[in-house]
Structures are given as structure tokens and as C-alpha cells.
Amino acid sequence: MLRSRSLVAWIVVASMSWIAAAAQGSLPADRSVQYKIRTNPADPNSAVVWIIQLDLKAQQVRGSYVGWLIDQFTLTQFNSSGQQQAKWAESQPTLGTIDGLWWVQHSDPLAPTLNEFAMPPGLNGTAAPVSGSTDDMTYRVSGVPYVPPPEGPPYGGHVAALDFAFIIYPDPDPLDSGDDEPAEMTNGD
Numbered sequence: 001m002l003r004s005r006s007l008v009a010w011i012v013v014a015s016m017s018w019i020a021a022a023a024q025g026s027l028p029a030d031r032s033v034q035y036k037i038r039t040n041p042a043d044p045n046s047a048v049v050w051i052i053q054l055d056l057k058a059q060q061v062r063g064s065y066v067g068w069l070i071d072q073f074t075l076t077q078f079n080s081s082g083q084q085q086a087k088w089a090e091s092q093p094t095l096g097t098i099d100g101l102w103w104v105q106h107s108d109p110l111a112p113t114l115n116e117f118a119m120p121p122g123l124n125g126t127a128a129p130v131s132g133s134t135d136d137m138t139y140r141v142s143g144v145p146y147v148p149p150p151e152g153p154p155y156g157g158h159v160a161a162l163d164f165a166f167i168i169y170p171d172p173d174p175l176d177s178g179d180d181e182p183a184e185m186t187n188g189d
Contacts, residue, residue, distance in 0.1 A: 027058040032188025041182040067101035086132030093125040118160040119143035138167040155184035
């Protein structure tokens, strides 16, 4: 009788260990995050002039951190009327991290929330034209800590702050740039 209880207890413990190990090996679903830069960052009704989209694929989970591969960087330019002017893209841009992943802490690694992506890593690269331009776009984008104004953050609280510069070669001057620029965060398409 004692042996059968021990066997049952061992099976239960082994099953729980296997379930825990399997859960650790699980990865969250792919996702896409957009950062919308507006003509007037304090006015959520002002025109969007740039959208930076990061298409993400989870590669590893370590405790509450997920290592995300940026599978695609897309930059879209709009005119003041909201019509798309041009689009550029780069597959798997190089990150300034040792393993090339963007490590993000999540309250639930298998169910990341939008606001947990508010500090994108430093991205520097050259994106190829997709539409509306024949020239490559050299870009620099990095997240910085966002400090909301006293009246509270715009965009329903889904706000990141970015440093960025967008340069079309061979012009040495940025087409646009910003420091500590508030950007509305949305789930990408």
C-alpha cells in the first residue's frame, strides 16, 4: 500500500514538473506594435505624420522576461491630410544587444500588454523603399523614459517617448527628427 501511494505521489510530482517545464518552454504569440508620431504630440486629434511598426517574434522566455526578435521594421510617412506618402522596411534590423533580441519584462510573459513595449531598443539601420520613394531611408530610433504632463498622458495612456532621426541619403540633414517625442502606441495590423 505504501509503495502504491509513493508511486502515485511520484507520478503526480513528475507530471507537475513536466507541466511546469512545458509552460516555461511556451512562447507568447507574435505581435506587432506601432508608434504613431503626430504633428502636435500633445493633441491626439492632430495628424499622424509617421508610423513606426515593429513586427515581433518571441524567441526565449527567462522568468518574467521575453526576448523578442524584431522581424520587420517598417516606417510609413503621411502628409498633413493623413494620406500615405512613402513606406520603407527592413527585415530583422540589427539591435545593439549581445544576442540581437529586445528583452522586455512582462507581468505575464505569455500575455504581454501594449504598454510593456513603451521603451523600444536602439535601432539604427537603412530601410529599403516599399512605396512612394526610390531612395533608402537611414533611421535612428530609441525609446526613452516617458514623463507625462501634469494633466495626464494623451492617447488613453498608451504613450511611448522616442528619440528619432529619419535621413534620406545623400541628404545629410534629417527629413525629420525628435527628442523625447511622445508617440501613441497601438497594436499593429
